[in-house]
Amino acid sequence: MATPTDTILARQDAFMTNNYARVPVAMVRGNGADLWDADGKQYLDLFAGFGAPILGHCHPELVEAVHAQAQKLWHVGNLLHTEPQTHLAEAISKHAFPGAKCFFSHSGADANEAAIKLARLYGNKNPGKSPHGHRYGVVTATASFHGRSFATMGATGQPKIREGFEPIVPGFSYVPFNDIDALKAAIDDNTVAVMLEPIQGEGGVNMPSDNYLKQVRKLCDERDCLLICDEVWTGVARTGKNFAHQLWDITPDIFTLAKGVGGGLALGVMVCKGELAPLFDWRTHGRAVHGTTLGGNCLTAAVAVKIWEIVDRDGLVARSAKLGDKLKADMKAMQARSNGVITDVRGAGLFVGVELDNSKLKPEIKDAPGVFKECLKRGLLINATQGTTLRIAPCLTVTEAQMDAGLKILEGVLAGK
Ligand code: PLP
Numbered sequence: 034m035a036t037p038t039d040t041i042l043a044r045q046d047a048f049m050t051n052n053y054a055r056v057p058v059a060m061v062r063g064n065g066a067d068l069w070d071a072d073g074k075q076y077l078d079l080f081a082g083f084g085a086p087i088l089g090h091c092h093p094e095l096v097e098a099v100h101a102q103a104q105k106l107w108h109v110g111n112l113l114h115t116e117p118q119t120h121l122a123e124a125i126s127k128h129a130f131p132g133a134k135c136f137f138s139h140s141g142a143d144a145n146e147a148a149i150k151l152a153r154l155y156g157n158k159n160p161g162k163s164p165h166g167h168r169y170g171v172v173t174a175t176a177s178f179h180g181r182s183f184a185t186m187g188a189t190g191q192p193k194i195r196e197g198f199e200p201i202v203p204g205f206s207y208v209p210f211n212d213i214d215a216l217k218a219a220i221d222d223n224t225v226a227v228m229l230e231p232i233q234g235e236g237g238v239n240m241p242s243d244n245y246l247k248q249v250r251k252l253c254d255e256r257d258c259l260l261i262c263d264e265v266w267t268g269v270a271r272t273g274k275n276f277a278h279q280l281w282d283i284t285p286d287i288f289t290l291a292k293g294v295g296g297g298l299a300l301g302v303m304v305c306k307g308e309l310a311p312l313f314d315w316r317t318h319g320r321a322v323h324g325t326t327l328g329g330n331c332l333t334a335a336v337a338v339k340i341w342e343i344v345d346r347d348g349l350v351a352r353s354a355k356l357g358d359k360l361k362a363d364m365k366a367m368q369a370r371s372n373g374v375i376t377d378v379r380g381a382g383l384f385v386g387v388e389l390d391n392s393k394l395k396p397e398i399k400d401a402p403g404v405f406k407e408c409l410k411r412g413l414l415i416n417a418t419q420g421t422t423l424r425i426a427p428c429l430t431v432t433e434a435q436m437d438a439g440l441k442i443l444e445g446v447l448a449g450k
Contacts, residue, residue: 036071037059037071037072038057038058038059038072041059041071058070058409060076063091064089064090065089065090065091065092065430066078066081066090066432066435067090068090068414077414077435077438077442079413079415079426079431079435080416080424080426080427081427081428082297083292083416083426084266084293084384084426085296086297087271087294087340087429088430094339095296095339098336098338101335102335103332105331109331111324117331118137118329118330118334121135121137121329121337122134122137125290125294128275128276129275129288130284130306132308133306133307136303136304136305136323137301137329138303138325139299139300139327139328140180140299141180141289141290142182143180143325144265144290145182145184145185145263146184147289147301148228148287149171149184149188149228150184150322150323151287151303151312152225152259152287153167153169154312154313155225155312156169156226158312159225161257163223164222165223168222168225169203169204169223170204170224170225171188171225171227171228172216172220172227172228173188173189173205173207173229174208174209174230174236175191175209176190176236176237176419177191177228177230177233177236177263178233178235178236186202187204188228206219210233211241213245213252216249220258224256225258225259226258226260226261226287227258227259227261228262229246230263231264231267231272231281232272232384235418237386237418237419237421238379238380238384238385238386239379239386240380241281243281247281247283249283250283260283260286261286261287261288262285262289263289264278264288265289265291265292266426267381267384268288268292268293268294269290269294269344270293270344270353270429271353271382271383271384272353272357272383272384273350273355273357273381274354274382275350276288280381284306286305286306287304287306287309288303288304289302289303290302290304294337294340295336296337298332298337300329301328344429347430349429349430353383353429354382356382356383356436357381357382357383359433359436361380361385364385364440365378367440367443368387371444371447371448373390373393374389374448375389376389376390383431384426386424386425387422387423387424387425389404394447394449398446398449400420401422401423402420404423404447405423408443412442413442415443423443
């Protein structure tokens with residue numbers, strides 16, 4: 034007889050485009066770091082929906098916030114003002130830097146689109162010595178990921194993301210992450226911005242060296258380039274700071290948020306320095322130059338405001354740093370016991386990458402995606418990227434006992450036991 038999971042999977046095949054290499058599991062319920070599938074099996078979630086349900090699944094206060102807002106007002110469009118949206122902008126600005134201003138969208142890709150469009154307007158107004166009469170070049174890093182819209186495919190430093198979609202929006206060039214000399218050489222008279230993830234997520238939780246982001250900031254200042262930090266993964270207390278750029282004590286000109294900022298609802302944010310905001314101001318142009326219908330709608334904004342309240346009240350920034358240090362220490366201890374299977378442990382806060390030597394895994398496990406699949410069979414949800422890296426990024430409310438239980442399962446899988 035078909036199980037409830039079989040039924041869901043069959044319908045997906047019939048009616049969806051199957052973009053994703055999904056595993057045959059259908060989740061129906063969540064609570065904190067626990068998940069249950071359609072057949073009633075329980076899982077421990079140490080990846081929190083790619084970082085989005087940052088306070089765990091169905092956090093009771095977020096459920097209450099969405100209920101309360103759902104009974105008041107959902108959406109009126111952005112020609113009118115709404116309270117949740119302005120409260121959210123204030124909360125983000127206060128957690129960022131003085132004068133920070135927000136534009137709301139729905140995803141990481143469209144937050145980054147907004148950042149790139151703002152940078153191009155800056156380059157129109159400040160042409161420098163560009164032979165084109167305006168600057169539009171954006172330098173990004175190889176192995177970066179910035180989204181799958183047209184401009185953000187261009188920004189993403191991985192050719193496989195762009196393949197089949199050419200011609201891509203022009204103006205993007207790529208340099209190795211962490212190589213300040215390469216960046217210096219890549220910035221030319223047409224360059225208007227440098228766009229980086231402070232910690233590369235999809236590329237394998239790649240950490241910048243201690244000085245790198247400070248050097249990038251200085252270089253951008255010297256060459257009148259905007260520094261755009263893509264904090265779609267790293268924002269909202271994930272790395273033990275409100276935003277990861279604060280780990281290196283720099284102020285970007287623009288940074289972007291998605292994933293955790295909406296707690297699992299569709300929200301993206303572009304945050305810019307106050308002095309850049311007039312470039313998007315309709316009064317500057319006499320017309321709207323950028324916008325989106327549902328950006329900052331009341332339901333998502335109300336939930337996002339509540340997230341910041343809870344982050345502050347419950348000290349979740351410090352908790353992310355402390356629990357993250359323990360996670361890294363535990364993983365390094367596991368590395369020492371792993372007979373070479375684990376070759377590196379890196380990350381900040383609750384955003385940790387574990388590098389594997391796939392040749393040391395049991396043949397039936399094969400590689401990092403194989404580890405992910407075997408963990409899932411045993412009731413643990415983590416993630417694999419780039420073939421060799423495991424990513425652990427639980428919700429900020431995960432308990433120590435849950436972390437310990439998860440790592441025990443992982444160690445068993447890596448040891449082939
Ligand atoms: N930027 C980064 C750093 C990301 O990791 C992602 C998605 O994983 C994106 C942008 C794109 O975000 P979205 O999938 O919400 O469009």
